[in-house]
Amino acid sequence: MQWDALWTEGSTVEGQPADYGGFDMSFDTVWNSEGQLTSRGYIVLMSIPFKSLRFPASEHQTWGIILNRYIPRTNENLFWPRISSRIQGRFNQAATLDGLEDISPSRNMQFNPYGAFRTFRDIDQRDPARPFFEGRAFKPDVGLDSKFILRDSFVVDATINPDFSQVESDQPQITVNQRFEVFFPEKRPFFLENSNYFTTPINLVFTRRIEHPEYGLRLTGKSGPWAIGVLASDDRAPGESVPPSDPLAGERAEFFIVRVSRDILNQSTVGAIFTDREFGGGYNRVGGIDANIKFNQNWRVQGAVVTSSTLNTDHFYQSGNGFNVTATRSGRKFNLQSIVLGYSPGFETQTGFVNRTDIVQENVNASYFWRPERKTFISWGPTIQQANIWDHTGAVLEHYVWSGVRFDFTRSTWFNVHPFGYDDAHLRPQDYKGLTRVSAYRTSFWGIDGGTSWFKEVDLNWFFDSGGGINFNPSVGRIPLLAHEDQVNFTLSVHAGGRLRIDNSYLLEHLREREAHLTDVTNHIIRSKWNYQFTKELSARVILQYNSVLSNPLLSSLSPTKGFNADFLISYLVHPGTAIYIGYNSDLQNLDRRLIPTPTGLLTTRDDFVNDSRQFFVKISYLFRP
Numbered sequence: 001m002q003w004d005a006l007w008t009e010g011s012t013v014e015g016q017p018a019d020y021g022g023f024d025m026s027f028d029t030v031w032n033s034e035g036q037l038t039s040r041g042y043i044v045l046m047s048i049p050f051k052s053l054r055f056p057a058s059e060h061q062t063w064g065i066i067l068n069r070y071i072p073r074t075n076e077n078l079f080w081p082r083i084s085s086r087i088q089g090r091f092n093q094a095a096t097l098d099g100l101e102d103i104s105p106s107r108n109m110q111f112n113p114y115g116a117f118r119t120f121r122d123i124d125q126r127d128p129a130r131p132f133f134e135g136r137a138f139k140p141d142v143g144l145d146s147k148f149i150l151r152d153s154f155v156v157d158a159t160i161n162p163d164f165s166q167v168e169s170d171q172p173q174i175t176v177n178q179r180f181e182v183f184f185p186e187k188r189p190f191f192l193e194n195s196n197y198f199t200t201p202i203n204l205v206f207t208r209r210i211e212h213p214e215y216g217l218r219l220t221g222k223s224g225p226w227a228i229g230v231l232a233s234d235d236r237a238p239g240e241s242v243p244p245s246d247p248l249a250g251e252r253a254e255f256f257i258v259r260v261s262r263d264i265l266n267q268s269t270v271g272a273i274f275t276d277r278e279f280g281g282g283y284n285r286v287g288g289i290d291a292n293i294k295f296n297q298n299w300r301v302q303g304a305v306v307t308s309s310t311l312n313t314d315h316f317y318q319s320g321n322g323f324n325v326t327a328t329r330s331g332r333k334f335n336l337q338s339i340v341l342g343y344s345p346g347f348e349t350q351t352g353f354v355n356r357t358d359i360v361q362e363n364v365n366a367s368y369f370w371r372p373e374r375k376t377f378i379s380w381g382p383t384i385q386q387a388n389i390w391d392h393t394g395a396v397l398e399h400y401v402w403s404g405v406r407f408d409f410t411r412s413t414w415f416n417v418h419p420f421g422y423d424d425a426h427l428r429p430q431d432y433k434g435l436t437r438v439s440a441y442r443t444s445f446w447g448i449d450g451g452t453s454w455f456k457e458v459d460l461n462w463f464f465d466s467g468g469g470i471n472f473n474p475s476v477g478r479i480p481l482l483a484h485e486d487q488v489n490f491t492l493s494v495h496a497g498g499r500l501r502i503d504n505s506y507l508l509e510h511l512r513e514r515e516a517h518l519t520d521v522t523n524h525i526i527r528s529k530w531n532y533q534f535t536k537e538l539s540a541r542v543i544l545q546y547n548s549v550l551s552n553p554l555l556s557s558l559s560p561t562k563g564f565n566a567d568f569l570i571s572y573l574v575h576p577g578t579a580i581y582i583g584y585n586s587d588l589q590n591l592d593r594r595l596i597p598t599p600t601g602l603l604t605t606r607d608d609f610v611n612d613s614r615q616f617f618v619k620i621s622y623l624f625r626p
Helices: none
Strands: 006-009 021-024 032-038 041-047 060-065 067-071 076-080 095-101 109-124 132-150 154-160 215-223 226-235 253-264 268-279 282-294 299-311 317-329 334-343 359-368 377-390 396-409 413-427 439-452 458-470 482-496 500-513 519-533 538-551 561-575 578-589 610-621
Touching: 413 458, 439 482
Parallel strands: none
Antiparallel strands: 006 021, 032 041, 060 095, 067 076, 109 132, 109 610, 132 154, 154 215, 215 226, 226 253, 253 268, 268 282, 282 299, 299 317, 317 334, 334 359, 359 377, 377 396, 396 413, 413 439, 439 458, 458 482, 482 500, 500 519, 519 538, 538 561, 561 578, 578 610
């Protein structure tokens, strides 16, 4: 119904899409909007309380302002004042707003208590050798989120026993046949708010590492050129995931993160960060410095240097270093991003997201567009992605190139044809026990991706590639083998009647032996999300998802699994913080009802489904802004 976000100028974060600066859509504050379509166009009225904004308490205010209208049918972005894509950045092109005098957001406080209850049943697998069903008929919870504004500049957020039961489910991603951890973005409101204060070129703050906190405390704000972010939280999950007999049962991890940055020059910053995770007598501590320098209207360079010190719970100590330098050129025709990064074998961040170490890597992403700007045809040009990776001994780990030609049309219609891709991966004996030497796996492939909103009721996006691949999960006693791989990601969104939105997704990962043409593994994910907006406040949502991993035990070590998940939610949202949620979630898996452990998980059946988890919950919260 309405949308708000924070724009961070020139921000790129490893593990997240690099869009040369973009929107933090987690920002969610109290404001009101109304719109009406008339015979002469449309009218929009927005009312934003000063309490919902942050600005210094000076008598005379001078603000920057940009007005933007996006027209999907013509693929136009209209700005006032004029914002040119030839110039990197938006703040530097903003208009000046004067005439605001004797205003203040005040030193306000906010309190957001909630009450909830739930009934649930699931499988307790803290002891992998003895799984069993557990459940509760009635489990009440209460908690409190609070906010304190200090000197109109700094915000203290505190939470006690936060509840995340109504949070949107993750968008599906293929996790089958992946060598390294897949990134799933944070969705919990407490950790999302003001997360831009902890953003650095290396992702050292990935708050999904904090799974089940009992408390959280955050200080964020800016005074003059200085900005600070402090986050402290506990996490009960590590002590809850081990058997009751384990010495670490009931223990909790403690997280402490602090980041300081300073504005310098013209739209540039320097900063420092320290992160610490303590658990079971061990620790992981990372410290680093970073800079984000804008050289001119087209070029920006970001970089970070970090070091880590880790004492594991088994008293094994390790340490290491890491760096990341990114140079970005953005313009109307030529765009370039060049990245050089490296992490030593002993580097580790238990608060962030770095899924591969012992590498030195360089990447180049480039594009050039001609813009004929005809009635329906907007631009076209070549694109390329390229990477080279080595380990710290100098051994080659991978050469990769992915070329294409992109075409853009009106009505948000585009497609990118990739006639050729090449990946030369080298696997080492330390990567796979069956290998006796470094082995090269050379593959070539092609693909196409695109999207369209040609009809205003329908949005369509697709991705497909086909060619060589590697079976990274071979059966016991086998080594990774070259295979043929097909990947599909297809999304269709339908806007029906103005109030109903239906989002449908289909993802496929298919791997088969090249010579025998036998299937190694096939992963299907089918998801349908239905959202109906009865009124501005009242909505209902249904998510249905099917996931299957069909594997050949002679070729793959993955367990064949099938699952169906149903998620129902009714929301009455007056404004952020004041809401009623009623939800139900149920999950079916093809598990053997005896819950028999196997080396790859619980024993599965061919077609017999078991309800392995279900939950019904009601949550009520109210935002006080005295």
